[in-house]
Amino acid sequence: MTQTATTARGWRRFTLHYVEMIIAMFVGMFALGFLQSAVGLGFSHAQHPELGYLVMAFNMSVGMAAWMRFRGHAWQPTLEMCAAMFAPAVPLFPLLWLGVIDAGGLMLLAHVAMFPHARRDAAAPHGVHPLHGLRPVRRTTSSGSPWREVRAGRR
Template identity: 80%
Template sequence: MIIAMFVGMFALGMLQSALGLGLSHDRQPELAYLVMAFDMSVGMAAWMRIRGHGWAPTLEMCAVMFLPVVPLFPLLWLGTIDGGVLMVVAHVAMFPLMLVAMLRRLDEYAGCAH
């Protein structure tokens, strides 16, 4: 799933750059993060659907890409953190949140009953 996220992020990122839509993480960290989360979500959702996952777990996993910034954006706006810290903390937080989503639907991801 992580490889699919990277594929989505890099493929859509290259397309956005080719179209002149590249965003600066320094000047527009909020928008840059949201676009990157969307790009990762597209790759991940496509792979999950190919692998036969239902819509609910797919959308939950996509939500996890956006969830870490909820508490971080206000810290960014207050000047407590910068765009680089936002990116690092949000990306690190994604993985435990993905695990929580998988444990919530263990039968979906492990093929076993609770």
């Protein structure tokens, strides 16, 4: 297989995974947001944009983590992807406090910055699947999956 075909296949796989994660994040955000409002924990995002972003990131992370674990991802990549929800916003908070950006700018910039954080994980070496640390094998495992876990340093 050529390098171009391999790269295209990697991008297709990443795009499918990314769409799955977006759906899972929306489900988590809306379901937990509804529950929070139902029990009286709602608040104004316009008045408290930092809290609004952190609560939204938490709600989205719960949905994403649940889906990743359901799909068989290990805890480490699951938690790394959850951290990618929070990491882009923290450096933006001082810009918000100084009035350089507003609440909408915080949301926009943080969401745009999430993509490179997620894509960075796709640069894993040695044919390890970039999103969940698994590598294809020629035979299927006892569970029928053509993937096997790659532990630290082993191929």
